[in-house]
Amino acid sequence: MIAKKDYYTGIALAVLATLIWSGNFVIARGVNQQIPPVSLAFYRWSLATVLIAPLAIKKFKEEKDIVLKNWKYIFWVALTGITLFNTFVYVAGHYTSAINMALIGTTSSPIFATIMAVIFLKERLNAFRIIGILLCVAGIVLLLSKGSWENLASFTFSVGDLWVLAGALSFAIYNILVRKKPTGISSINFLFVIFLLGTILLFPAYLTELNITGPVQWNGYLYGSIVYLGLGTSVISFLCWNAALQKLGTGTTVLFGNLIPIFSTLEAVWLLGEQVNPIHLISGLLVIGGLIIANTMQNRNRIKQ
Numbered sequence: 001m002i003a004k005k006d007y008y009t010g011i012a013l014a015v016l017a018t019l020i021w022s023g024n025f026v027i028a029r030g031v032n033q034q035i036p037p038v039s040l041a042f043y044r045w046s047l048a049t050v051l052i053a054p055l056a057i058k059k060f061k062e063e064k065d066i067v068l069k070n071w072k073y074i075f076w077v078a079l080t081g082i083t084l085f086n087t088f089v090y091v092a093g094h095y096t097s098a099i100n101m102a103l104i105g106t107t108s109s110p111i112f113a114t115i116m117a118v119i120f121l122k123e124r125l126n127a128f129r130i131i132g133i134l135l136c137v138a139g140i141v142l143l144l145s146k147g148s149w150e151n152l153a154s155f156t157f158s159v160g161d162l163w164v165l166a167g168a169l170s171f172a173i174y175n176i177l178v179r180k181k182p183t184g185i186s187s188i189n190f191l192f193v194i195f196l197l198g199t200i201l202l203f204p205a206y207l208t209e210l211n212i213t214g215p216v217q218w219n220g221y222l223y224g225s226i227v228y229l230g231l232g233t234s235v236i237s238f239l240c241w242n243a244a245l246q247k248l249g250t251g252t253t254v255l256f257g258n259l260i261p262i263f264s265t266l267e268a269v270w271l272l273g274e275q276v277n278p279i280h281l282i283s284g285l286l287v288i289g290g291l292i293i294a295n296t297m298q299n300r301n302r303i304k305q
Contacts, residue, residue, distance in 0.1 A: 006247045010246075010252075014241065016240050017238075022264040023267060025264055027225045027229060028089070035222060036209050038090070039213075041086050042203070045082055045202065046230075051234075052235050056188045060192060075197065077174060077178065078193070078198040083198045085167050086167070088170060089163075091160075093160070109169070112172035113176060114129070116176045117175075128294060131290075133294060135293065138286050140261055179246075179250050191242070258290070259291070262283070262288075
C-alpha cells in the first residue's frame with residue numbers, strides 16, 4: 001500500500017525531474033559543436049560531484065562501511081546511471097537525427113524498465129499499465145513523426161540510433177537497481193558516491209578523447225551550460241527521481257519519462273521561438289492520458305486514503 005501523500009509527492013517529484021531533464025537535450029544541441037561528448041559528460045558529473053559533496057560528506061563518513069560492503073552494487077549503479085547513460089546520448093547526437101534520438105530513447109527506456117521490473121522485481125503489470133504504456137508510446141510517436149506516415153515509413157536505424165538504444169537500456173537498468181538501494185545508505189550519500197565513482201569511470205575515456213580532440217575552448221555560454229547540467233539535470237533531478245522511484249516503484253515512475261519530449265517542445269517554443277500545432281496538443285493529451293491511466297487506475301487499490 002502507498003500512502004496518499006507519498007503517492008502524490010512521488011508524482012510531483014517525477015514530473016519535476018523530467019521537467020529539468022528535458023533541458024538536457026536543448027543544452028546538448030546548443031554546445032554540440034563546442035565540446036565533444038565524453039568531455040561534456042565528464043565536466044557535468046565532475047561539477048555535480050563537487051556540488052553535492054558538502055551536503056553528503058557527513059553522511060559519507062557515517063556510512064562508509066556499508067558503502068564499501070556494497071561496492072559491487074554501487075559500481076553497477078554508477079556505471080549504468082552516470083558513466084554510460086548520458087554519454088551514450090551525447091555520442092549519438094553526432095551520428096543520428098533528433099527525431100531518431102527522441103523516438104528511440106524516450107519510448108524504449110520505460111518499456112525496458114517496466115519489463116525488467118516485472119521480471120526481476122515482481123511488479124504487477126495489468127491491463128491499465130499496458131494501456132497506459134501504449135497511449136504514451138502513441139503520443140510520442142505522433143509528436144515525433146508530426147503525424148506523417150511517411151516519416152515513420154522512412155525511419156531507419158543508424159549507428160547513432162544504436163547508441164541511443166544502448167543509453168535507454170542503461171538507464172532502464174539504473175532504474176531497476178535504484179529500487180534495491182541498501183537501506184543503510186542515505187539518498188544524498190548514495191548520489192554522492194555514484195556521481196564520484198561514475199566520474200572516475202569516465203576519466204580514462206575523457207583523457208583519450210582529450211588527446212584526440214584537444215582542449216575545450218571555453219566561453220560564457222558553455223560555462224552556463226555545464227552549470228545547468230551539473231546542478232539541475234544531475235543533482236536536483238536525480239534527487240527527485242530517486243525519491244520518486246522509492247515512493248512509486250520503478251514501473252510507475254519510469255512512465256513519467258514520456259513527459260520529457262512534451263516539456264522539450266514547450267521549451268523549444270519559449271527559447272527557440274518554434275510554434276505549437278495541433279499535433280503537439282494531441283500527442284501531449286495522449287501522453288498525459290496514458291500516465292493517468294497507468295498510475296491512477298493501476299494504483300487506486302494501493303493508495304491509502
